[in-house]
Amino acid sequence: MPNKSGSVYGLTILSPIIDDEKATPSHDLQIRDYLAKLSTREDSPFALAPGTHLARLVVMDDVIYVGMPACEEHLASKYLVFESNCDGDLDDYLRGLADTIPDHLDAIWKHCVGYPGAANRQAFIHYMKACQLDTTFYFAAVNDKSVPETLRALKTQTAVADFIATHQGADAATLQREFIRFVALLKSQPLPHPGSMGPHREIKTGGRNE
Amino acid sequence: MSNINGKVYAMNAITPMKPWKTWILRGFFFLLGHIKPLQKDLIDLSFIEFARWVVLPRKQFPFLGNGQINEDLKYDYLLFFSNFNGTWNQYIDAFSAVLSKGLNLVWRWSEKFPGSVPVTSFKEYIARVQFDTDYYYTAYPHATANDIKSAHIVQSSLDQLTLRAEQCSPQQFADAYLRFVLQVQSHIGETGEAPIAG
Amino acid sequence: MSKLNETDIQGFVLRGYNLPVARFLFLHFENPARARSLIAHLLSHITTGQRWDGAKPATTVNIAFTHRGLQHLQLPDATLLSFPVEFQQGMKHRAEILGDTGVNSPEHWDAVWRQDRVHVWLAINGLTPEALDSRCSVIMTAIEETGGASVLASQDAAAEIIHGKPTTKEHFGYTDGFGNPDYLGVERSSQPGQGKLLSDGNWVPLATGELLLGYADEAGELPVAPVPHLLATNGTFMVYRKLHQNLATFRNFLEQQSAIYAGGKEKLAAKFVGRWRDGTPLELSPDNPDPALTQDPNRSTNFNFGADAEGTRCPMGAHIRRVHPRDAFGFNGRLINRRRITRRGLPYGRFAPEGTPASDTEDRGVIFMALNASLSRQFEFVQQQWIQYGNDARLGNDKDLLLGNHAGHGRFVVQGDASPANPPFICHHLPDFVELQGGDYFFLPSITALGMIAMGLVDPR
Numbered sequence: 095m096p097n098k099s100g101s102v103y104g105l106t107i108l109s110p111i112i113d114d115e116k117a118t119p120s121h122d123l124q125i126r127d128y129l130a131k132l133s134t135r136e137d138s139p140f141a142l143a144p145g146t147h148l149a150r151l152v153v154m155d156d157v158i159y160v161g162m163p164a165c166e167e168h169l170a171s172k173y174l175v176f177e178s179n180c181d182g183d184l185d186d187y188l189r190g191l192a193d194t195i196p197d198h199l200d201a202i203w204k205h206c207v208g209y210p211g212a213a214n215r216q217a218f219i220h221y222m223k224a225c226q227l228d229t230t231f232y233f234a235a236v237n238d239k240s241v242p243e244t245l246r247a248l249k250t251q252t253a254v255a256d257f258i259a260t261h262q263g264a265d266a267a268t269l270q271r272e273f274i275r276f277v278a279l280l281k282s283q284p285l286p287h288p289g290s291m292g293p294h295r296e297i298k299t300g301g302r303n304e
Numbered sequence: 305m306s307n308i309n310g311k312v313y314a315m316n317a318i319t320p321m322k323p324w325k326t327w328i329l330r331g332f333f334f335l336l337g338h339i340k341p342l343q344k345d346l347i348d349l350s351f352i353e354f355a356r357w358v359v360l361p362r363k364q365f366p367f368l369g370n371g372q373i374n375e376d377l378k379y380d381y382l383l384f385f386s387n388f389n390g391t392w393n394q395y396i397d398a399f400s401a402v403l404s405k406g407l408n409l410v411w412r413w414s415e416k417f418p419g420s421v422p423v424t425s426f427k428e429y430i431a432r433v434q435f436d437t438d439y440y441y442t443a444y445p446h447a448t449a450n451d452i453k454s455a456h457i458v459q460s461s462l463d464q465l466t467l468r469a470e471q472c473s474p475q476q477f478a479d480a481y482l483r484f485v486l487q488v489q490s491h492i493g494e495t496g497e498a499p500i501a502g
Numbered sequence: 503m504s505k506l507n508e509t510d511i512q513g514f515v516l517r518g519y520n521l522p523v524a525r526f527l528f529l530h531f532e533n534p535a536r537a538r539s540l541i542a543h544l545l546s547h548i549t550t551g552q553r554w555d556g557a558k559p560a561t562t563v564n565i566a567f568t569h570r571g572l573q574h575l576q577l578p579d580a581t582l583l584s585f586p587v588e589f590q591q592g593m594k595h596r597a598e599i600l601g602d603t604g605v606n607s608p609e610h611w612d613a614v615w616r617q618d619r620v621h622v623w624l625a626i627n628g629l630t631p632e633a634l635d636s637r638c639s640v641i642m643t644a645i646e647e648t649g650g651a652s653v654l655a656s657q658d659a660a661a662e663i664i665h666g667k668p669t670t671k672e673h674f675g676y677t678d679g680f681g682n683p684d685y686l687g688v689e690r691s692s693q694p695g696q697g698k699l700l701s702d703g704n705w706v707p708l709a710t711g712e713l714l715l716g717y718a719d720e721a722g723e724l725p726v727a728p729v730p731h732l733l734a735t736n737g738t739f740m741v742y743r744k745l746h747q748n749l750a751t752f753r754n755f756l757e758q759q760s761a762i763y764a765g766g767k768e769k770l771a772a773k774f775v776g777r778w779r780d781g782t783p784l785e786l787s788p789d790n791p792d793p794a795l796t797q798d799p800n801r802s803t804n805f806n807f808g809a810d811a812e813g814t815r816c817p818m819g820a821h822i823r824r825v826h827p828r829d830a831f832g833f834n835g836r837l838i839n840r841r842r843i844t845r846r847g848l849p850y851g852r853f854a855p856e857g858t859p860a861s862d863t864e865d866r867g868v869i870f871m872a873l874n875a876s877l878s879r880q881f882e883f884v885q886q887q888w889i890q891y892g893n894d895a896r897l898g899n900d901k902d903l904l905l906g907n908h909a910g911h912g913r914f915v916v917q918g919d920a921s922p923a924n925p926p927f928i929c930h931h932l933p934d935f936v937e938l939q940g941g942d943y944f945f946l947p948s949i950t951a952l953g954m955i956a957m958g959l960v961d962p963r
Contacts, residue, residue, distance in 0.1 A: 096337050104356050106385070108365065110372050126305075129439035134309055140441040148354060148387050150314045151439040157381060158318055158433050164415035167320075170373040173365075175316070177385045179354040208368035225366040227383075230359045231333040233346055235449040239456060247455035248447055248495060254458050255492035258485055259913060259928040263762050266474035269481060277466050288443035291310065291497070311893075348832050351893070389893060394883070397840065400721065402833045422723040450896045482920065489917045489926045490812050493898025499886045500598045 097229050100237030102147065103184055106227045107176040109206040111153070121205035122153050122172045128201055129153075134289065140178075141289035143194035145187050147241055149178035151202070174206055181240045188219045245285050253280055305436045310445025311498040312353060313395070314437040315386040317430060319414035320379035326359055329382065329413045333357065336406075345403055351389040353449045357410065358383040382414055389448035391501060396427050446495045454491035461487040506687040506710070508551035510948045511736045514564040514625065514846065515713065515873055516551035516688055518679070521562065521627040522661040522668035523634050524848050526742075526869065527641070528614055529622035529651035531574040537621075538575060540650025541565075542956035544624075547641065550949060553689065561628045561637035565952070566740055566944035568592060571621030575955055580962035584728040585945070588878045589739060592618070593942045599882060601890035601901075604909050606938040612744065614655040615940025622651065623742060623944050631660075657744065659848035659869045672849050673747045673866050674904070674935075675771070675856060677781035677796065680803050681826055683842045686710045687717075695803030699828060699835035705804075712875055713844060714738055720839040725875035729962045733955075736948030741881045743870040743941035745905075748862040749854060751933050752904075763916070764925050773916045773927075774903050776820030784816040788924070813917035814924065819897050821904055824888045831894060841888075843872040843880050867939070877943055908932035 097104050112121045119127070129151055132138065140146040152175040159166045180187045191199060196212035203209040208224075210217035236244070257276050261269055307314050321329065336342050346352060362377035388395050399407055400423040407420040418425040444452065465484045469477060508516065531537035549562035567575070569590045573582060588596055594608045594615065602608070608616060626641065628634030645651055661668040670679040684690060684697040684707040697707040698720070711719030715727040716735030727734035760767035768791070772778040778791035785805040787795055795801050807823055807830040810816055816823050823830060831837045851866025874880035887893070890907060892900040901907065903914040910931055918926035947955065954960050 102354075104354065106356065106358050106383075108360075110366060110368055113373075126438055130305065132439055134306075134439070134441050134445075138441050141443065146441065146443060148312065148440075148442045150316075150385070150437045150441070152316055152435065152437050154316075154318070154435060157320065157377075157379075158435065160320065160414075160416040160429075160432065164320060165378055167377055167379065169365075169377075170375050171365075177316075177356075179387070206368075207372045208370045221368075224368065227358050227360060227364075227366070229356045230330065231337055231357045233343065233352065233355045235347070235350070235353050236452055236456065239452075241443050243459075244444065244452055244455070247459035248444060248452070250462055251451075251455040251458040251492060252495065254462055254488060255494070255913065255928070258488075258492070258926075259930045262928065266478035270469065270472075270474050270477040273465075273477070273481065274469055277462070277469065289441065289445065291446045345833075350896075390887070393879070394887070397721075397879075398837055401836050401840070421721070423721045424723055448893045448898075450893055451898050454896065454898070482926075485926045486918070486920065489915060490818055490896065492913075492915060492928075493892050493896065493900045494913060496899040499601065499891050 096232050097184075099232050099234040101182060101240070102234045102237045103178075103180050103182060103187065104229045104232040104234070105176070105178040105180060105184065105187070106229055107174075107178075107222060107225045108154070108227055109174040109176070109203060109209070109225045110171040111174055111205055112207055113171060122155065125151075125174060125202060125205050126153050132198070136287035136290040138289050139195040139198040141287060144190045145181040145241060146288070147179045147181070147244070149176070149180070151176055171207070174202070179234065184223075185219060188222050189215055192218045241288060242285055245288060249283075249286050250280065305438050306440060307437045308498075308501060309440040309442050311389050311448045311451075312387050312440075312442050312445070313389070313392060314440045315384070315388065315392075315395075316435050316437060317384040317433045318435065319382045319384075319411065319417070319433050321382055321413045321415065323362065323380045325413035326361060326380040329410070330359060332409050333359075342406075345406065349398060349402070350450055351395070351398070351448065353387040353389065353452075355386040355388070356384075358385075379415070382411070387442075389450070389498075393427075396430060397423060400426050446497070451493065451495050454493065455495075457491045458488045506551070506714075507736065508553065508689075510950055511551040511714070512564050512946055512949070513549040513551045513562060515738050515844075515946060517690065518682070518846055519562055519627045520668075521558075521629055522663065523629075523631050524625060524627045524659045524869075525634055525638055526657040526659070527622075527624040527626070527638075527653055528620045528655045528657075529624060529645070530619050530654050531571060531621045531651050532649065534574060534576045536648055536650040538650070538956050538958055540645060540648040541575075541952060543644045543648055543650075544641070545949070545952055545956060547644075548949065548952065558629065560630070560633040561626055563637070563641065564625045564946070566623045566625075566946040568620055568622075568942050568944055570618060572945065572955075574621055576958070577955070577960050578962045581728055581730070581733065581960055584962070586726050586739075586876065586878060588882060589943050589945065593741065593743075594618070596882065600885050601907050602938055604907055605934055606907050608940075611938070611940035612655070615744075615942065619654055620942055623740070623942075657850065657869065659850040661848060662853045671853075672868055673749055673851070673853065674752050675779045676775055676777065677779065678847070679845070680777070680781060681822065682844050683708050683712070685713045688713070691799065693799040693803055695805060695828075698839045699806070701834045708839060708842060712840065712842060712880070713873060715875055719875060727875075730960070733947065733951045733960055735950075737951055738873050738875060738946050739877045740944040740946050741870075741872050741874075741877060741941065742944060744850075744867065744939040745870050746865070746867040746937045746939050748933070748935055748937065749860040749864070749866065750862045752935050753860060755929075755933060755935070759927075759929050763927050765916075765918075765923055765927070769923075770916070770927070773817050773820060774914070776816045776822035783822075784820070785810060788815040813915075814919045817914075817916050818895050819892065819900055819903065819914055821902055824892075824895060824902050825884055827888075827895065837894075841880055841883050843874045843884060846871045846873065867936070870941075873946070903929070903932065904935050906932070908934055
């Protein structure tokens with residue numbers, strides 16, 4: 095099954111959510127509430143744990159009725175969908191999540207049926223795989239670069255554009271000297287944090303529109 | 305919930321299929337996956353970072369026991385997850401304008417699919433079968449697929465120039481530097497905030 | 503495609519009049535009944551799309567309404583609510599979407615646009631200032647006699663006259679007005695490069711529905727339009743934007759940058775736009791302007807960017823490449839055919855020839871007017887995604903050099919090659935060359951629709 099494209103893994107997980115009439119609010123709403131308050135920036139759990147390019151968590155309430163003459167039908171469970179586009183080997187990735195952000199994982203998945211907790215690595219990996227769906231067709235625009243490689247390249251791109259713009263017309267000796275210094279400086283700087291917007295950026299989001 | 309994070313949009317869609325049709329769709333995806341030229345249009349569209357289709361047969365919903373009730377369904381389901389740049393309308397418009405045949409082959413097995421042309425009924429269908437994202441993370445909210453591809457070109461060009469920067473004479477360096485600038489000159493657009501969605 | 507009924511379509515929609523002077527009156531309706539009688543009165547003045555057969559009129563008159571204006575005319579609610587959302591909201595409300603922020607934000611607009619009082623755009627174009635004045639006084643009399651509206655503001659615009667002849671030059675010195683699309687059914691001397699590109703390399707007119715409501719568009723369906731059909735058909739939407747030009751800033755910037763650009767001043771000016779200042783396309787003549795080329799309708803717009811993927815002739819971010827990417831996005835241009843607009847613009851303010859003093863504060867600029875079937879899909883998309891952003895052109899967040907809202911940030915990359923006369927070059931710390939002074943979205947109805955509005959006969963079904 096094509097879960098991989100190049101070195102990128104397309105992980106799809108559907109975890110049935112506990113249906114407990116006595117729970118208030120219901121488990122699905124508790125997941126939604128937790129996710130709504132979770133940071134999507136550099137302190138996101140997925141920025142703290144290694145290997146995630148893009149990921150989403152979605153509470154899937156039901157299947158969708160498309161209208162007559164199709165039949166109306168409903169799911170017995172609600173499901174938590176975890177869609178991740180991540181680096182490399184699945185076991186390593188899941189282990190990385192369990193090692194780095196066990197509290198977040200537990201806070202989210204404790205509302206799911208049969209979740210063993212992240213403390214028991216083997217049980218956690220086994221559980222996630224039991225909930226995994228195989229991807230039928232997977233597309234990745236860039237499939238040969240890891241998260242750190244892309245973060246580094248984006249930083250380099252910004253720095254290079256600035257360097258070129260500020261060294262137009264420099265004589266050859268100065269250019270060479272400055273370039274060597276520039277490259278050394280760039281190498282010495284830490285990688286940008288995953289999930290960060292870069293300096294001085296604000297985020298605006300809205301609905302759908304042209 | 306938010307379907308948007310920086311420059312990416314998360315789309316989720318689920319559509320019902322009569323189970324016998326699922327096999328035809330699997331066959332189509334098998335071909336698409338193994339004949340690379342068929343994927344060319346997806347690559348050329350250049351605003352999709354990652355996308356996947358998952359065929360979910362009605363008897364293969366994850367079942368964990370522990371009191372979970374078995375699903376009892378008539379349809380198989382097709383799940384679609386996309387991470388794209390730009391606006392929802394732009395995305396669907398582009399799909400309809402240039403990938404209509406391919407999309408029809410993907411979704412025509414789903415109930416009530418109206419076809420990807422004309423675009424308004426296609427949009428209505430997608431909007432109906434779309435469900436919203438509770439939590440969306442990207443490591444690169446300030447970058448699009450194009451930005452990322454460009455950044456890697458700049459990185460590899462820089463690495464090449466760096467290898468020889470210290471060994472050559474200033475004049476040799478100046479020549480190599482000009483070639484470097486020519487390599488990267490159409491790949492140094494700024495990254496940053498996305499335009500606001502209305 | 504059958505022939506369009508030119509007697510039902512306002513002439514402003516079907517053709518650029520090429521009349522050198524114009525006055526735009528912005529009216530406020532006082533009273534619905536008197537407003538309708540004013541429209542009834544003006545109906546006989548409205549210039550239609552009928553051909554002139556050589557005898558160009560001395561003046562033309564056209565009319566359009568904001569959504570507020572249509573409300574004041576008491577169109578039925580079911581009709582008013584059926585207009586597209588962006589038209590209902592008006593341009594001011596769309597400022598964030600359009601990138602009309604910072605110096606371009608509504609709080610800096612002219613007083614008439616800061617308030618929500620404009621109901622009508624009334625355009626009078628003329629062959630001479632005298633003809634314009636006399637037609638305007640007739641119109642003003644009608645406005646006063648009916649008592650239907652008050653005039654909130656008036657905006658004059660005029661082409662630059664050189665050697666007694668009107669030109670299509672704008673204040674920065676560029677020859678403008680090459681790029682309008684051809685549409686099916688619109689009689690015009692069609693020229694290659696102005697419609698849509700086919701896979702065989704030929705150009706054909708765009709679907710009528712990209713310009714006019716009531717006809718099939720490039721997606722093979724009727725554009726989103728208000729009800730009833732009779733109100734919408736043969737009408738269109740217009741955006742009006744008053745764009746102030748900072749002439750001193752532009753000239754200083756060009757001087758400073760070209761001092762360190764080995765290709766020279768005129769080539770750098772050409773790289774900004776994609777045409778030399780006389781209008782010669784860089785794509786066809788990268789080394790020097792070619793006046794013969796600009797005069798040849800078979801060549802002046804007949805080019806593509808496919809063979810210039812790296813932008814070494816026409817930069818990736820040059821204005822004409824941004825707003826009409828032709829084949830630059832692949833798929834034989836199919837991604838751009840529903841993003842085309844028709845421009846009808848005229849400069850305003852005194853012209854300051856090269857070499858004469860110029861300041862930023864003098865009142866000069868361009869009245870930008872664009873027509874399209876869908877403001878959101880066409881004008882707003884181009885403005886947001888292609889002018890104020892660059893991802894489709896693979897330029898990240900880079901904005902259009904001349905129109906972009908830079909606020910001192912931003913870059914413009916001139917892609918070059920290894921030849922000394924065409925070096926790669928980056929302009930950075932970009933000033934704002936153009937500042938928005940206001941404007942709005944208007945509905946330009948057909949003659950039939952104007953009659954229905956005037957008589958209060960709009961029935962939403």
